[in-house]
Amino acid sequence: MTDGSDAALLDAVDDRSTPAWTRAHAAGIDRTERNVAPIIYPPEAPLDPALHVWDTWFLRRRDGSVAEIDGYRVIFALTSPSELLPGKRHDVAAIRYFYSRDGKNWTTGGRVFEESEPLGSRQWAGFALYDEGEVFAYYTAAGRRGEAELAYTQRIALGRGGAVETDGDGLRIEGPWDHFVLLEPDGEYYETEAQSRGMIYTFRDPWFFEDGDRTYLLFEANAPVPDSADVCGGDPAQREFNGCVGIAESPTGDPTDFELRPPLLDAVCVNQELERPHLIVRDGTYYLFVSSHDHTFAPGLDGYDALYGFAADSLRGDYEPLNGSGLVLTNPWNAPFQAYSWLAYDHGDEALVTAFFNYFDFDRPTLDDVALLPESEQLRRFGGTLAPTVRLRLDGRETRVAGTLDHGHLPLPSEELPEPWWEPGEDVAVSGYLTPPEADAGDGVLDVDDPDC
Known part of the structure; x- marks a missing residue:
């Protein structure tokens, strides 16, 4: 654990072995027919009318494959x-x-943990591993837990001991669970809450990954940048944006024991939040994906x-942004x-x-207007x-959207897909969704007295 001195942090900042998403890369972000999804309309029925449902992940095995248990996927x-x-949902979030x-028709199984079990006052996104039953x-x-005022402290935790049972009535996941903290920020590789400059603080979103015989957790974090660091052209406003993709390694392969390692990728001077990092490995190329928001980009971007x-030739390789800028998939304007x-x-x-x-x-320019x-x-x-599942083509360092499936349709790799109904550039499906006409761009102010509001 570092003492947080500028000297220690400067050594970390100066270590350019960490690949970077740079301002030059991000300056090229733009909507095109290759990266815009079609408009989404409400489904005939939501996944569960009694619930708001958002961040979602599969139950997987150690090799990353989706677990099938007696014919069920979870x-x-x-x-x-x-x-x-909806804006209050993160304050009470629970994992179900x-x-x-x-992969089309889903049944609600219930809460994974009993309300009094998990650590923290609420749970945010994670990963589910099914290993040896x-x-x-x-x-x-x-x-x-028990805090008087809502706090935003974040730790990566694990509940282990769950079992999956199936019968004629469906599938159940039941404890008892043993809960403990796996990882906390160290202040040198990963910013602590005390070091945070007031922008959105992150140390969250664990994602399990095995690369050959080595076992890892990826996660979202922030890279400490001291005030004296000569980065971002000396612009203190840009230095506040310091997102990174963190990684920890299990020295023995034990999925309950991890040690922090230097980040896989940093976005210092570019973006504050690199959410839910995860990987696809195909033909020797490591595709690293993150989600981010428009409002978490640094000033000037x-x-x-x-x-x-981003793509590299190995897990710790020199990641380059896909499509030149890093943009893979976004919403229509x-x-x-x-x-x-x-x-x-x-x-x-x-x-x-x-x-x-x-x-x-x-279609307002900011979610604050909600x-x-x-x-x-x-x-x-x-x-x-x-949401509807989007089909994406990966070709080296280039990607393109190739169509969509229904809301919540999550096929396994063994299941055939229909022929793509939408090839970018060959159909008018996205016509007009890329760039707002200047006359319709609006003034960014929501008129709540408008009867159509």
Whole structure:
């Protein structure tokens, strides 16, 4: 553990062995027919009408494959009661699981942990591992149990000991669970809450990964940058944006024991949040994906709520941004917040990308404007369920969107996909979704008295 001195932090900053997402890269971010998803419309029925559902992940085996148990596949997701205002859902988030035989029709299984069990005052995104009949549920322990005021302390935690049972009535995941903290920031590789400059603080979103015989956890964090560091051209406003993709290694392969290692990628001077980092490995190329927001880009840069990606020839290789800028998949200009929290997984010749259905019928330039809506409209315009799955082509350092599947359709790699119905550049499906006409760009102010609001 470092004492937080500038000298120690400067040594870390000066170590350019960490690949960087640079301002020059991010300056090239732009919507094109290769990276924009089509407009999302509400499904006939949400995943569960009683719940807001957002960040979602599969139950997987150690090799990264989706676990099938007696014909069922399982997803985990952050949830809250659906009568809650969507903007408050993170304050009470709990992990629930859902199961399906066909990847289309999902049954709610219930909470993974009993309310009094997990660490923190609420749980944020994680990873679920099924190994030798046992469930290891990695999660972000946000806040501290029993806190008087909501805190944003974040630790990477694990619940182990869960078992999966199936019978004629479906599938159940049951404890007892043993909960403990796996990782906390060290102040040298990864910024502590005390070191944070006041922008959104992050140490969360664990993702389990095995590379050959070595076992890792990826996670989202921030790279400490001292005030005296000569980075970002000396601009203190840019230095506040210091997101990175963290990594920890298990020295023995034990999935309950990890040690911090230097970051895989940093976005110092570029972006504050590199959320839910995860990998696809194909033909010797390591594709590293993160989600990020438009408002977490540093001053002087314009980005979108989008899936961003990077590629290298090894896990600790020199990651380069996909498509030159890093932008892989984003929302149309006239529905800029329709989906978020993308997660890509391999499917033969394609990658499939799941996300949650966020705000629709809403084209304002910032999500802050949601709070100006009447509460009934905040609820109506929040999807709160699984988004349509996006089909993505990976070709070296280039990607392109190749169509979509239905809301929440999550096929396994062994299941055939229909012929793509949308090839970018060959159909008018995305016509007009790329760049807003100047006359319709608006003034950024939401008129709550408008009857169409």
